[in-house]
Amino acid sequence: MKQNNQRWWDWPAILLLFTAFWVAALRLEITDWTKDLDRVVTLALIGLVFGYLLGQSKFSTRFVFFYSLLLSLIVIPWQLCLTMEDKIPWLERLSSVGGRLWTTWGQFSNNIPVEDSLLFLAAMMAVYWIASMTAGFHLVRNGKPWFGLALACITMLVIEFYDAPRSVRGLASSFFAILIILVISRLYYINLHRRWESSGIPVDTETSFDWMRAALISGFILVALAWNIPTWLRALSPGTPERREIAQSWLTVREKLSNAVAPLTGSAPTQGDYYQSDLFLGTSISTSEEIVFVVSSTEPRPGGSRYYWRARTYDQYMNGQWDSTFTGREDITAVDEVLPIPQWQERFEASFTFVLQTPIIRNFFTPGMPLTISRPAQAIGNLVDQDYLDESTLLAVPPLRAGENYRVKSSIGAPSKNALE
Numbered sequence: 319m320k321q322n323n324q325r326w327w328d329w330p331a332i333l334l335l336f337t338a339f340w341v342a343a344l345r346l347e348i349t350d351w352t353k354d355l356d357r358v359v360t361l362a363l364i365g366l367v368f369g370y371l372l373g374q375s376k377f378s379t380r381f382v383f384f385y386s387l388l389l390s391l392i393v394i395p396w397q398l399c400l401t402m403e404d405k406i407p408w409l410e411r412l413s414s415v416g417g418r419l420w421t422t423w424g425q426f427s428n429n430i431p432v433e434d435s436l437l438f439l440a441a442m443m444a445v446y447w448i449a450s451m452t453a454g455f456h457l458v459r460n461g462k463p464w465f466g467l468a469l470a471c472i473t474m475l476v477i478e479f480y481d482a483p484r485s486v487r488g489l490a491s492s493f494f495a496i497l498i499i500l501v502i503s504r505l506y507y508i509n510l511h512r513r514w515e516s517s518g519i520p521v522d523t524e525t526s527f528d529w530m531r532a533a534l535i536s537g538f539i540l541v542a543l544a545w546n547i548p549t550w551l552r553a554l555s556p557g558t559p560e561r562r563e564i565a566q567s568w569l570t571v572r573e574k575l576s577n578a579v580a581p582l583t584g585s586a587p588t589q590g591d592y593y594q595s596d597l598f599l600g601t602s603i604s605t606s607e608e609i610v611f612v613v614s615s616t617e618p619r620p621g622g623s624r625y626y627w628r629a630r631t632y633d634q635y636m637n638g639q640w641d642s643t644f645t646g647r648e649d650i651t652a653v654d655e656v657l658p659i660p661q662w663q664e665r666f667e668a669s670f671t672f673v674l675q676t677p678i679i680r681n682f683f684t685p686g687m688p689l690t691i692s693r694p695a696q697a698i699g700n701l702v703d704q705d706y707l708d709e710s711t712l713l714a715v716p717p718l719r720a721g722e723n724y725r726v727k728s729s730i731g732a733p734s735k736n737a738l739e
Contacts, residue, residue, distance in 0.1 A: 326461035338497035352435035354401040362446040369454020593630040623732040629681040630711035644710040646701040664733040682712040686730035
């Protein structure tokens with residue numbers, strides 16, 4: 319920041335104001351209401367530069383007023399004449415522009431629809447020229463560019479009111495609002511800095527950066543709130559599309575949350591598979607092609623042998639149902655504990671890994687006669703000779719859920735033809 323004859327020449331403030339007016343004029347251009355709106359952008363930036371220079375000069379305010387008036391009578395017609403073909407002589411261009419403005423002004427004054435957009439273009443040039451020049455001048459001269467900024471803000475509001483809402487155009491207005499907040503914050507800091515210096519209060523070199531960073535964050539928050547408050551209000555109003563959309567989104571979220579907390583206490587029980595001590599037969603038994611588990615083996619299956627996946631063995635049939643009369647129980651607490659089996663011939667050992675696909679399973683699926691299992695289990699069967707338990711089923715303790723896996727090593731019968739004879 320540089321003080322020269324009590325001028326407010328501050329590069330951050332100058333660049334912020336320059337960018338703000340560029341965005342404001344660009345917002346008008348992207349409406350595409352008429353041709354040559356880019357001339358308004360050029361005129362606004364030229365006016366801002368002249369305002370900076372006149373504010374830094376030693377000219378009196380009265381001289382600057384008359385000089386600016388004369389400059390306006392030159393620059394605005396010059397930009398209007400540039401909208402015509404280059405091959406037309408300048409005097410003819412000037413007279414044509416004057417005639418078109420006079421005609422359109424007459425139509426406007428008599429409440430007749432204006433047929434030429436040149437009047438609107440000239441009005442926008444005048445508004446942005448006055449706003450930018452006065453803002454630039456008063457920023458450097460006394461640090462108070464409020465009139466020019468207010469004129470630019472009012473123009474932006476009018477444009478937003480009449481222009482069709484689109485996301486890109488809304489972003490331009492939001493960016494302009496953030497820049498205005500930064501300009502105001504910067505000027506307020508400059509004023510405080512001058513007071514501190516006049517009072518002999520030392521100022522840290524990082525104070526300016528911290529101040530502007532806080533202003534930038536605050537600007538983003540304020541603009542985000544202003545952007546979303548109308549939508550929030552409509553969402554709270556019954557019968558609005560926003561309210562219906564929020565309600566539908568909430569139903570979707572609630573359904574997903576219900577699915578996520580289903581296993582918790584008090585929720586609906588999860589359906590699973592459990593082969594109990596009895597098994598009814600008939601058409602009432604539900605069947606489906608849903609995958610229960612996926613299994614892989616470490617050894618290739620010998621030729622002529624088959625794998626039968628056992629969940630439970632039933633030994634008695636009566637009154638249309640199978641029953642399991644096995645009463646012996648044995649807890650298998652140690653992982654990979656070896657289960658005793660008879661010394662039978664014509665058998666081979668293989669290891670299997672099961673990955674469960676159904677929600678809950680209580681019974682372990684095993685091929686042949688299990689030797690070891692990687693999970694705690696309870697074996698149910700008939701005790702033979704106090705050493706061997708003829709298993710009917712192995713129950714998982716606790717039950718297994720979808721996605722879990724377990725390993726089983728089994729002894730599987732593969733009798734030869736001679737052995738069967």
